[in-house]
Amino acid sequence: MKNPPSLDQLIAALKVLPGVGPKSAQRMAFHLLQKDRGGADKLARALDHALLNLRHCQRCHTFSESPLCNVCADAERRQDLLCVVEMPADLLMLEQTRCYDGLYFVLMGRLSPMDGIGPKDIDLEKLIARAVDGVVQEVIIATNFTAEGEVTAHLISEMLQAHGLRVSRIARGMPVGGELENVDPGTLAQAMYERRSVS
């Protein structure tokens, strides 16, 4: 006696989710099939819809359904400020603080030499190309204050400064080792206001 193939396939498929092992995957499969078939169908549809419709914004690289995301398409925002963040969630946190009206570049990751993630993997060339458009005057680096975020910030600063750009880093008003996603908006706003030029 083994599980039916379609059940085993579902359990295996659920293990693609980060943090989900064999036991959780089995529990999730039983829950969906037994208690929430509507939710399972909604999830399948949402996955299809997202895979079909979500692309990267051509300018800032965040997730977007249109070629340009809302922020990049907004002519009211300051075009001379470019803020570099690791993930779309960081961008949303900064937007919630309402203290920044420039544009963004989303790395969709960070350098992580320990995990073999180098400059090529997070497409820094695209950032440079975006930053040297002649309109951007200052690049504000808002990667996390984790080890990986700091390494990323350091490399980006050097690359951008080599192109003659003014580079700043949001202030270390954030707790050391903290991640943008988990900080309160007030602290994050303070860090934005107190950004300092990279010497």
Place this chain on the structure above:
Amino acid sequence: MKNPPSLDQLIAALKVLPGVGPKSAQRMAFHLLQKDRGGADKLARALDHALLNLRHCQRCHTFSESPLCNVCADAERRQDLLCVVEMPADLLMLEQTRCYDGLYFVLMGRLSPMDGIGPKDIDLEKLIARAVDGVVQEVIIATNFTAEGEVTAHLISEMLQAHGLRVSRIARGMPVGGELENVDPGTLAQAMYERRSVS
């Protein structure tokens, strides 16, 4: 600036999974869209396939792709023994012990008065109808030894005995408070061998 609708829908849909809150759902969505689009597609397909193909076995109620599951369709197994378990995972654990060659009935749940889950919700009528077929001589109750599993075992025993059936309970060789899913096969086999008649 907000998330694109298809991203928000995916995050909301992932929250149907047990144990997944807003932050995990967001992390999962980013992971799937950024790092594992193939996995996301596989998950959507597996959900569709499982929803389409998995039904309950007509006799034992476990998940099955055919009207009768492998166990119920196996004429070699003892037809006079019926073992009642809470979930399909429990059935698989018992099969792994290779100490039981009778049939099963899977409750697909347990009584849980605290959560408002009563006899109607786990379809005990179906169990009774299955057990009084005239072929079954003994019903072995192998619900978990948790509070809910014990309450369930108690009620089932009374109902089945009222129909004149011989009822036994797997031995308390299992650790108190333990769940079948997490026990080693040897202990579970012992509990099966030492099952005792309900007085």
